[in-house]
Amino acid sequence: MVTSSEELLSALQWRYATKTFDPSRRIDPVTWEALEEALVLTPSSYGLQPWRFLVIDDPELRTRLRPHAWNQPQITDASHLVVFLVRRSIEAADLDRLIERMGALRGSPPERLQAYRQAMENDLINGPRSQVINIWASNQVYIALGNFMTAAAMLRVDTCAIEGFSPAEFDRLLDLDNTDYRSAVVCAAGYRDPADAYANQAKVRYEASSLIEHR
Amino acid sequence: MVTSSEELLSALQWRYATKTFDPSRRIDPVTWEALEEALVLTPSSYGLQPWRFLVIDDPELRTRLRPHAWNQPQITDASHLVVFLVRRSIEAADLDRLIERMGALRGSPPERLQAYRQAMENDLINGPRSQVINIWASNQVYIALGNFMTAAAMLRVDTCAIEGFSPAEFDRLLDLDNTDYRSAVVCAAGYRDPADAYANQAKVRYEASSLIEHR
Secondary structure, three states, rough: OOOOOHHHHHHHHHHEEOOOOOOOOOOOHHOOOOOOHHHHHOOOOOHHEEEEEEOOOOHHHHHHHHHHHHHOOOHOOOEEEEEEEEEOOHHHHHHHHHHHHHHHOOOOOHHHHHHHHHHHHHHHOHHHHHHHHHHHHHHHHHHHHHHHHHHHOOOOEEEEEOOOHHHHHHHOOOOOOOOOOOEEEEEEEEOOOOOOOHHHHOOOOOHHHEEEOOO | OOOOOOHHHHHHHHOOOOOOOOOOOOOHHHHHHHHHHHOOOOOOOHHOOOOOEEEOHHHHHHHHHHHHHOOOOOOHOOOOOEEEEOOOOOOHHHHHHHHHHHHHHOOOHHHHHHHHHHHHHHHHHOOOOHHHHHHHHHHHHHHHHHHHHHHHOOOHHHHEEEEEHHHHHHHHHHHOOOOEEEEEEEEEEEEEEOOOOOHHHOOOOOHHHHHHHEE
């Protein structure tokens, strides 16, 4: 069941930022469940998972969100819509939550878990990274986005990542204002409309020789 | 050649942050070439690709980098080591470069390309996003990291993303100080040492029900 290089690359070549989704095609429940599990399995620094994923099923809510995303039709027309949330801050309670979960799942000795907790605290809360903790947390969410788009492509599910939206308006409409999370990025998923002109355009990437250098 | 949900999830379950690589096992050239192509194919906002990827082949250079990454053995022992670079700033020249490339690859009409260029300029250079352009650029690099780790897992190549390094020292040793790019994150790739104790530990993730919410 190992994927071949050809299979991987054909999926990544097939993928593009889908602008027009076929509103009549739904991702089947088994495939969608796999993509949700892929999100949950996303790796993160320290394993801290500073994220949540909102799947917007309600068509009426999607309609209300759309004008706050430059009225992009993907918001309402894609089979599924995920709003990637990021934690607003990283606190001692976040470390405790992870340590508790690690203890429960791995049965690690408490002294080892405490050393791990201390390392996180020294870095994320008391160290230099605490000065850029919002960048750090946001970066982690983009690992999830990258993983999600690649996982979807492997299953031949189309996606369109959307940064062109108003986080303030999304937060308001999603009742996030008084929570520990805020909207970071959005991704629509579903199936391309066969008439989407973008589907057949050449993929625009710089030459590998200008992006990759061996030292 | 479409991947099944089971195949995707078995790869993501198999993956873990490899701490001990088998220094004797090399990624074969065909597989590595596919992973480099996967990096090149990473999606980015506007297609701007604000990144470069340094593959550190020279064992002596790896030895010099290692002390600046908490002496982590992955730096020297993994088959391959990638330093993900991010552009220090986004300038008009970056937009021009993309527009030129789009024109060459797609033969799009110049007025359409100019409208696209203007939209990027209004957002990234003159809009509110210009205030957080370093976060924006860094986020894009983490899409590449997420894509890379997932692509590698599909091919059963082990990875370990590394944020625990000194970007200043890496930049110095990689002669990046007077360039448009800086070190953002590092990822080792290769094959796990069968004795790596972490390989058999339970994966620590929060319950799907606490990470994913349907609205």
